[in-house]
Amino acid sequence: MPDPRFFEDLGPITLGELAGLAGAELAQADAGRRSVRAVAILSQAQDHTVTFLSDRKHAEGLDGLKAAGCFVQAKDADLLPEGCPALVTGNPQGAYALAAKRLHRARAIAAGPLISPEAELEDGVELAPGVVIGAGARIGRGTRIGANTTIGPGVAIGRDCLISANVSIQCALIGDRVKILAGAAIGEAGFGATVGPKGLIDIPQLGRAILQDGVTIGANSCVDRGAFDDTVVGENTKIDNMVQIAHNVRVGRNCVMAAHTGISGSVTIGDGAQLGGRVGIADHINVGAGARLGAASGVMKDVPAGETWGGFPARPMRVWLRETAWLNQKASRRNGAGE
Structure with missing residues (x-):
């Protein structure tokens, strides 16, 4: 359910x-x-x-x-x-x-006061002007929430978190000491469509987004809720600005992702993985623990634990660099000299 x-x-x-x-x-x-x-x-x-x-x-x-x-x-x-x-x-x-x-x-935020009387805020919660908090939401001690941020019904946020301005949080469970920077969207519906009787219809997204303790989400990044299962970001993982994490993704502990990374649905990323800027990962891919993906890599198949990959389509870094050097050598020859 x-x-x-x-x-x-x-x-x-x-x-x-x-x-x-x-x-x-x-x-x-x-x-x-x-x-x-x-x-x-x-x-x-x-x-x-x-x-x-x-x-x-x-x-x-x-x-x-x-x-x-x-x-x-x-x-x-x-x-x-x-x-x-x-x-x-x-x-x-x-x-x-x-x-x-x-x-x-x-569930949607009902008309009425900005802070629902059914929300539960522990002592020491700081709210900037314009914050909206829905019914049944729970916010832990010492958490600070920036201006014009919206916390949806039922959302749970732990203690000592920093939620910046203009953040939207829906259908989410958030641990302690989490940082979510300005403009991020957590728990919105992920992308899913299929053919209906009169054209394309959206597939309802009925899961949750879970951010474990110590996670950082950069400005204008998106973590979609699951389609039915949960989207999970593991403890102490650090995510840069403008990163997209789609529905049902499972990110391990102590991972890092640089800006403009895009993770497709149902991807699993192991503990300690490192993703450079503008990495793209196709759906249902497994990235092993400790793997490293070079900037702008396009990952189309599973990456074994501990390996370093790059290029498009991504492959082991040494293979990609060798192929790139060979192509550069061929392209730089003068009028076919040496052939």
Whole structure:
């Protein structure tokens, strides 16, 4: 279930109604009265949730599945275990997105005082002019919050943190001694879209952003909340200005990232990794502990622990430098001399 501190529960709805809403055909008509309260990914599905399978390569996630129903293409319906009704559709992910929109809604700051009376602030919290704090937010002792910063409903911020001006924090859990510099956005919806009945639709982002103790986030950087799982930045990691961290990314402890780095969704970065400026990492890549990526590297495959890579596409640094030197030598020859 999405964290109720951040998302409203709009259910329940019957499985039959949900099938109609999502444009799916319920293969077992007698299951139409089942009650559904939430959406979930395969690994977290329960008997009151609906899930989806978009690719047979994820079929191992169906073992022991106890969901109330599963959106699936007709050719894959036979993969579902007994007791899990198939919701047959040509676009399972799109149907899942419509179901998620019907069952969940991100909590918003209500009209009223800038500081909600339902927020909890420990002694010694300092608020600059224009700070907005939503209901259920909790802020620890000694934390300072800059002008015009917005703290969304349910957000938890630890002690002795520094939150600068014009920061936006939503759907986030933040540890102690965290620094978030001006203009950063934490916990906003990550990028996800799929085809709907009338064109592209957004896929609701129902996870959280978690910043552990001692993290620094630079000015105008973005840490998106997870699509369903969490986006996590590990203890004492230091992130420069204008860095993008997408949904479901897992960053280890004591990592450093220089400016203009872009991390795509579901990337895992090990402890102590170092990323130069303007590094780009494709989705679902693993960067091993202690790995180093040179400035402007374009990482398209997994990087082993402790190795130094560079170039585009990124490869071991010695290989890249040797190839670059060879190309430079060829290009600098006069009118083909020496050939």
